[in-house]
Amino acid sequence: MYVATKGGERAIDAAHRWLGDERRGDRTIAELDVAQIREQLGLAVNRVMAEGSLFDPDLAALAIKQSRGDLIEAVFLIRAYRTTLPRFGSSLPVETKRMHMIRRISATFKDAPGGQILGPTFDYTHRLLDFKLMADGEAPEALRSEAPSAFAPHILQLLDDDGLMEQLDVNDDTPPDLTREPLEMPAARPLRLQALARGDEGFVLSMAYSTQRGYGRTHAFVGELRIGTCAVEMEIPELGFSVEIGEIELTECETVNQFTGSKSEPPQFTRGYGLVMGQSERKAISMSLVDRALRWEELGEENVGAPAQDAEFVLYHCDNIQATGFLEHIKLPHYVDFQSELELIRKLRREALQAQVKEAAE
Amino acid sequence: MSTLSQETRKSYMGVLARAHPQRLRALMPNLPPHEWLRRPEIGTTMVQGRIGATGAPFNLGEMTVTRCALKLADGTVGHAYVQGRDQDHALRAAVVDALMQTPSLEEIEVRVLAPLRAEEAEKKAARAEKAAATKVEFFTMVRGED
Incomplete structure (x- = not known):
């Protein structure tokens, strides 16, 4: 009823x-x-x-x-x-090698071409509360020095040139889009990356952390982390060519991971990839670790049953809007549902009680 | 269409798309008579990335975009696709696109596009210079005796 x-x-x-x-x-x-x-x-x-x-x-x-x-x-x-906006189309893939960088670090190469640029980072701060921010006063302007005119190359390109990196599968296939098609397993790598890029930072961080603590260890080094703005270019049908329709800030992380080789591949380094909108390096690093952990099957690695290796577990639980929607609905009125639960418990208690009375009588 | 090259058009449409709406309004307070072919419409573009920066594409997320198309009194058509949700931004960008295909192109280049280009270059240079100031200069400590 x-x-x-x-x-x-x-x-x-x-x-x-x-x-x-x-x-x-x-x-x-x-x-x-x-x-x-x-x-x-x-x-x-x-x-x-x-x-x-x-x-x-x-x-x-x-x-x-x-x-x-x-x-x-x-x-x-x-x-x-x-969801109220029409979609005009898809951009060409952003070219992160043409990023106007504000930060770029590598944990693997000290003297990478283009250098290590710290940018506006919290790293190396002492994490002491700054009470000056509670008082009035202007922050001093940032320092400046002469900037290079060329874009810095990707650091993993160095290993790539030596043939020590796994080869990327290069194609221009139209990627699956989980805003158009519901997420289904098995999810190919482009779909996994889309889900992770919009996934909850805390969830993706914890999954990545679990791999570091031994639940599906992948031995990741941050080959390169870069933050900056990239132009977004789209084909405009009315014009018949592509134009830049704006620029967005991105954080990109490429990890280098140990790989002992498989039946078809010699020992080499493999990659994990993270790309996130805005300045968000914790998320980008986490994403690249989880991306790498989810690749166990294609790389012929052992499934040790770690949560971060389970694509279904990771991808179906990383979206905080789906999660919060389902979680929070249980606080909304469930009076009728609960009424039937109440009826059921009363009936079970009645039966249990009657059985006890009967047992005592026998 | 005049002899405007595709490269030129690509270049200034990018400048217009990234321009600050208020700045474009200030540089172009008055608009010539025009007729809508497509009224400003706010929508999104799905931004793609590539796996490992150079591999297969994947969908990263969307960005807001406003587009429109219009016709000047002489029949010249202007198009605009600009970042964000400012309809006036799209209108002015489309007018610039149309005027750049008319004899007014030099005036528009000097009065509107050159300042936008210069300001954008200055802003980019400022960020790049601040970044350069945070570049690590490693030096090696000499240990032991030689």
């Missing part, structure tokens, strides 16, 4: 009005505007864009304001907004 209940409307309206009031907070304190969030909470904006899978810093900043800083709620808002 389906029983509709009414009566929540007034309460819901009042709850939402209070939500707006709480969002504003103490009215004697200046209200945050969206541009302030975009400019001063840039890494939160980046995370919302990456997991919302939509590059638009203004929208991500608005979502953060609306969600009161609940980033998963903000990602939810972005995903919902995205």
Whole structure:
């Protein structure tokens, strides 16, 4: 039986009005505007864009304001907004070798061409709270020195040139798109990378960490990590050629992993790959470790039953919007469902009690 | 269409797509009469990456894009695809595209495109110079006796 209940409307309206009031907070304190969030909470904006899978810093900043800083709620808002927009097409694959870099490091080659560029990093800070930020005062401008005019080559290209890296499968096949087709197993590497790129940072991080602790170990080194902006180019049918339609900030991580060889391949280094929208190196490194762990089958490695080797487990649980949607629905009214559970328990108790009484009597 | 080369058109359409909407508005306060062929429409483009930077493509995520098409009084058609959701940005970019195919091209190049190019180059150079200042200069410590 389906029983509709009414009566929540007034309460819901009042709850939402209070939500707006709480969002504003103490009215004697200046209200945050969206541009302030975009400019001063840039890494939160980046995370919302990456997991919302939509590059638009203004929208991500608005979502953060609306969600009161609940980033998963903000990602939810972005995903919902995205579904209202028409898709004009697909870009040409971005060329990360033509990245205008603000950061580029390698853990494998000290003297790589182009050098090690630290960029605006938290690395090497002492992680001490900076109380100066609680006081007024301008941050000093960044230092500058002469910049190289050429793009820096990818560092793994060096190993590639020596034939020590696994060969990449180069093709221009149209990749599967999980925003169009539901995720199905087995998932090919392009589909896995799409799912990981928009996956929850915490989940992907924990999966990557589990491989480091021994659950499907892959011995990863960060061959190169680079952050910067890349042009996005798209074929425009009305023009008959491609034009740049904008540029986006990206974080790319390439790992170098030990590989002892297989029946068909000599010992060499293999790759894990991470590419994430915005400045998000924790996510990009995590993504490349998980990508590599998921490749056990194609590389003929042993499945040790580690969670990070299980594509179905990783890919079906990395999306925080699917996860939170299913998790949080259990708090919504389930009165009728629960009523039947209650009936069932009462019946089972009655039967158990009757059986006891009968046993005692015998 | 005039003798405008595809390379030239590609180049300035990229500049217009990346331009800051307010800046373009300031450089082009007045617009010539025009007629819509396609009113500004906000949508997305799926951005692709390549596995291992140079391998097979995969879908990374989308970006917002606004597009439109219009016709000037003399029949010249202008197209725009610009980053973000600013309809006025797309309108002005399409007008520039159309005007660049008319005898006004030199004036537009000087008055609109050259400043946009210069400002973009300056912004990129500033980021690159700040990055260069954080480049590690390794030096080797001499150990033991020689």
